[in-house]
Amino acid sequence: MIDLDDTDRAILRALAADATLSAGALGRRLGLSQPATWRRVNRLTEAGALAGRRLVLDQAALGFGVTVFLGVTLATKGRVSLEDFERAVTAIPEVQTVQHVLGLYDYRLRVVARDLSDFERVLRRRIMTLPGVGQVDANVLLSEERRPGPL
Amino acid sequence: MHVDDTDRRVLRQLQADPAQSMAELARRAGVTEATASRRLEKLRTRGVLRGQEAVIDWRRLGWAVEVSLRITLDKTNPRAFDEFTAAARNVPEVLEIQSFLGRVDMRLNVIARDMAHYQQIYRERVLTLPHIADIEALMHIADIKRAEALPL
Numbered sequence: 001m002i003d004l005d006d007t008d009r010a011i012l013r014a015l016a017a018d019a020t021l022s023a024g025a026l027g028r029r030l031g032l033s034q035p036a037t038w039r040r041v042n043r044l045t046e047a048g049a050l051a052g053r054r055l056v057l058d059q060a061a062l063g064f065g066v067t068v069f070l071g072v073t074l075a076t077k078g079r080v081s082l083e084d085f086e087r088a089v090t091a092i093p094e095v096q097t098v099q100h101v102l103g104l105y106d107y108r109l110r111v112v113a114r115d116l117s118d119f120e121r122v123l124r125r126r127i128m129t130l131p132g133v134g135q136v137d138a139n140v141l142l143s144e145e146r147r148p149g150p151l
Numbered sequence: 152m153h154v155d156d157t158d159r160r161v162l163r164q165l166q167a168d169p170a171q172s173m174a175e176l177a178r179r180a181g182v183t184e185a186t187a188s189r190r191l192e193k194l195r196t197r198g199v200l201r202g203q204e205a206v207i208d209w210r211r212l213g214w215a216v217e218v219s220l221r222i223t224l225d226k227t228n229p230r231a232f233d234e235f236t237a238a239a240r241n242v243p244e245v246l247e248i249q250s251f252l253g254r255v256d257m258r259l260n261v262i263a264r265d266m267a268h269y270q271q272i273y274r275e276r277v278l279t280l281p282h283i284a285d286i287e288a289l290m291h292i293a294d295i296k297r298a299e300a301l302p303l
Binding site for chain 2: 017053061086090094101107146
């Protein structure tokens with residue numbers, strides 16, 4: 001775990017909003033020199049606090065009109081079936097995220113599709129045929145917002 | 152706007168490694184540097200490529216607990232969605248607010264430093280949100296895949 005001061009927190013906040021900011025531009029905003037900013041960003045990256053970048057895309061404009069969250073319960077549980085399931089589900093391109101959870105389901109998946117009939121195709125051909133899959137519960141995403149978090 | 156195969160190829164390569172140089176991106180997408188940067192500029196001005204965000208690993212910052220709270224609202228009040236969402240925005244530990252069509256109405260992604268801290272946030276900040284009819288919790292154990300890439 002890494003300790004943060006107020007400047008580190010301001011850097012994380014700024015990069016979470018725009019990861020393309022250069023060390024120079026970021027430093028000017030925070031009243032730091034470019035090398036000092038670069039050293040801090042580097043430290044946050046090496047500690048794993050900054051874990052890469054993500055593109056913010058207009059999904060609908062790219063033809064992906066539907067996002068669905070699936071709660072998956074495995075029919076058979078055991079180390080082998082977990083590994084088989086995880087390997088197979090990770091390889092499906094339409095599956096954006098896979099989380100192993102504890103509660104009502106075993107896994108939570110985020111799936112994108114062109115429309116509802118395309119989603120049905122993904123569900124029937126790809127998800128329902130996964131090794132060990134039992135019950136699947138679906139919720140269609142209507143809106144989503146990301147918050148800055150406790151920084 | 153119309154997005155063609157070249158646009159998709161450039162975006163696909165950028166998505167795989169957003170921090171790479173324009174020269175590297177152009178080489179991987181099989182186009183010239185001028186084409187790659189022109190295409191990205193077009194996608195930006197038309198709002199298809201809205202930007203890039205840094206991904207923060209909250210566990211590394213000492214936030215060890217992550218819980219997905221699935222909430223059913225009391226829909227007899229027509230303002231339930233708006234008032235719930237506005238109040239949830241005031242809880243700093245909430246990372247994501249999503250609304251759904253299905254068995255669940257809303258989902259909050261909440262982080263905490265440890266279980267005792269989670270218990271405190273849950274009681275003092277979550278259960279006090281307006282219009283909640285029912286809550287289910289999913290405790291996050293591990294990210295198996297988290298790239299959140301589009302199959303372009």
